[in-house]
Amino acid sequence: MEKHELVTLPNSNIQTLAQIAELDFFDRQSVILSKSVAPLEAWGSMMSRPSFILNLAFRIRDAISSMFNVKRIGGFSKSAPKTVAVGDKLDFFLVEHVSEDVLSLSERDSHLDVLTCISRVGNELTITSSVKVHNTFGRLYMLPVGPAHKWIVRSFLRRLKKEHS
Template sequence: MRDAISARFGVKRIGGFSGGLVELSQVGGQLDFFLIERLEDTKMTLTARDRHLDVMICIEMDGCKINITASVVTHNLFGRLYMIPVAPAHRLIVWLQLRRLLLPTVPKPHAG
């Protein structure tokens, strides 16, 4: 849905997340639609840029704790309008994805 609406305004299609296991390449490589800017043992910084906005995501491990910081810089009116519904939606999306990652579902026993 995001791609269909945003493409009309010149926003690059992202095609969603692959959802599969990914072997991180190196700085300068891609992780889905993000550019890997920094890659260390406990920290990864990703960016995505277009003419409407720049996004930077920093994921850092501190023991068993995961810190995720997102920064968005808008460049024009469309970028600002785009972020109005996207900001709260991204909080939910990140929470759901982390929950799925950290609390994998346990198969239900077969009735029988």
């Protein structure tokens, strides 16, 4: 499995697995909050109450993926620590980068690599997801996961905006 180095997009603090043109999936969504929220605080807030649908989606994902020798990820624990360091785990994600304004989390597997970057500039919070696919299963996996992921992130950001208004 190829390890992709993190790339910081030009004129931003957003990290991805590669330049946008080299990615198999890219999604960037932002929200303006009433106050500046640190990326780890935003993560904790979003993960504290994952929806029933998201939990169900993870159970289905694990059941199907395990038939193709892809490790189970289980879902979210509903809690987040107050601090993290590179190399720590947040649920199934590996902390790849952490600073005051950026939290980059990865999951690397035989079928694909995923990087979720939560970044802030002032009161704007951005969630950017980038994916590099490794095989046919990864491509098939992204067919339903890509659109679902966009919907899930949008709902997380909407809820975060309500909490911080």
